[in-house]
Amino acid sequence: NPLNFSGVWRFRSLFPYASDEQIVTLGEGQTLLQQTDRVGQYVGLDSGKLHLQYEGMNPSGSFKDNGMTAAFTHAHIVGAKRAACASTGNTSASLAMYCSVTQLMKAVIFIGSGKISYGKLSQALDYGALTLQISGDFDDAMARVKEVTKDLGIYLVNSVNPFRLEGQKSVMFRVLEALRWEPPDWIVVPGGNLGNSSAFGKAFAELKELGLITRIPRLAVINAAGADTLDQLYNNHNLRWNGGRFDQKVIDGYYKNMDETGAKASTLASAIEINRPVNLTKCLRALHDCDGVVRQVNDQEIMDAKSQVGAGGMGCEPASAASVAGAKMLREEGVIAPSDRVVCILTGHLLKDPNATVAYHTTDQDYFNQVLGSRGVKRAAHANR
Numbered sequence: 001n002p003l004n005f006s007g008v009w010r011f012r013s014l015f016p017y018a019s020d021e022q023i024v025t026l027g028e029g030q031t032l033l034q035q036t037d038r039v040g041q042y043v044g045l046d047s048g049k050l051h052l053q054y055e056g057m058n059p060s061g062s063f064k065d066n067g068m069t070a071a072f073t074h075a076h077i078v079g080a081k082r083a084a085c086a087s088t089g090n091t092s093a094s095l096a097m098y099c100s101v102t103q104l105m106k107a108v109i110f111i112g113s114g115k116i117s118y119g120k121l122s123q124a125l126d127y128g129a130l131t132l133q134i135s136g137d138f139d140d141a142m143a144r145v146k147e148v149t150k151d152l153g154i155y156l157v158n159s160v161n162p163f164r165l166e167g168q169k170s171v172m173f174r175v176l177e178a179l180r181w182e183p184p185d186w187i188v189v190p191g192g193n194l195g196n197s198s199a200f201g202k203a204f205a206e207l208k209e210l211g212l213i214t215r216i217p218r219l220a221v222i223n224a225a226g227a228d229t230l231d232q233l234y235n236n237h238n239l240r241w242n243g244g245r246f247d248q249k250v251i252d253g254y255y256k257n258m259d260e261t262g263a264k265a266s267t268l269a270s271a272i273e274i275n276r277p278v279n280l281t282k283c284l285r286a287l288h289d290c291d292g293v294v295r296q297v298n299d300q301e302i303m304d305a306k307s308q309v310g311a312g313g314m315g316c317e318p319a320s321a322a323s324v325a326g327a328k329m330l331r332e333e334g335v336i337a338p339s340d341r342v343v344c345i346l347t348g349h350l351l352k353d354p355n356a357t358v359a360y361h362t363t364d365q366d367y368f369n370q371v372l373g374s375r376g377v378k379r380a381a382h383a384n385r
């Protein structure tokens, strides 16, 4: 069966909502779990303990294809002719690709003004999506697309869509498969809209219930400093899942304060420049089920970790490197032990955001100033060459 070539749909018995004939696949999920000692050493782990899951190997260059094939399939089943998303760039690239290759739907994309890397924007444009830049940031675009899709009956593919999360569970199925179904000690993942972390928690809870695993790995969700709503609410306001009876007042108060101060998300990891994560409460559940922790890492830590992933692996985009920077932080704190087996999820391809990478490595002061100068990030130490 050709569906077995998809790294998502070969696990379809674990999310059975579409018949084989209904499934729309572009061969997504053929990704790689790789053990790397060089990056492991940077994180502070013993030899053989760090694995990187390269989700940038997906057809549109990010993990989003895992969820998009699932949501797109559902959109097709219900007869949608248009599908929309707000995006920091990867969701839009993925949606636009599924639309252009299949010609089944038209893509409508909302992006914040000046908030998208050119690698990602170029994908949406070349794939022919209707690409709308709105005044405001991702959180504004997300609010807008929710209204517009409701008013106009357009299918919404952001990760509020539960089918997205069903597809993204497969990232964990593949990680476990590569580890011969022996769960690692830690899964470390960047946190933006918190779809991945929510999907991963759901995957583990279900696998345990089915008796396919006996132990659930611990989950570490890593925010970027400047886009740290989850970290603030989890660590400073002690917000917990509590059987679904989480304290809504804490969340409402936090957002009200954000509205009053006009605080906007700000990080050079533009993919996760998000202050109002739509899957916040689902992620709280995942953190509960997976004995999770949350941390934030700053732009410098992200760029330094990213260059290490390049120098010791296949590379990744800035947001993805938050996982490696977060693992290093947790190792230094002693939360992760040197002998723990750790899997960091690299969510997007190195080529997604070339400007940040070139600026980090360049000796051209003007270019550095233009791209990174305002962010207080220092250039590569080049000590690793």
Ligand code: F0G
Pocket: 062, 064, 086, 087, 088, 089, 090, 091, 092, 159, 190, 191, 192, 193, 194, 195, 196, 197, 271, 272, 317, 319, 320, 347, 348
């Ligand atoms: N890493 C990358 C490369 C991303 O593009 C995103 C999200 C995340 C991490 C965060 O994942 O939302 O599951 O916590 N990008 C979205 C987009 C918001 O529009 O492409 P999450």
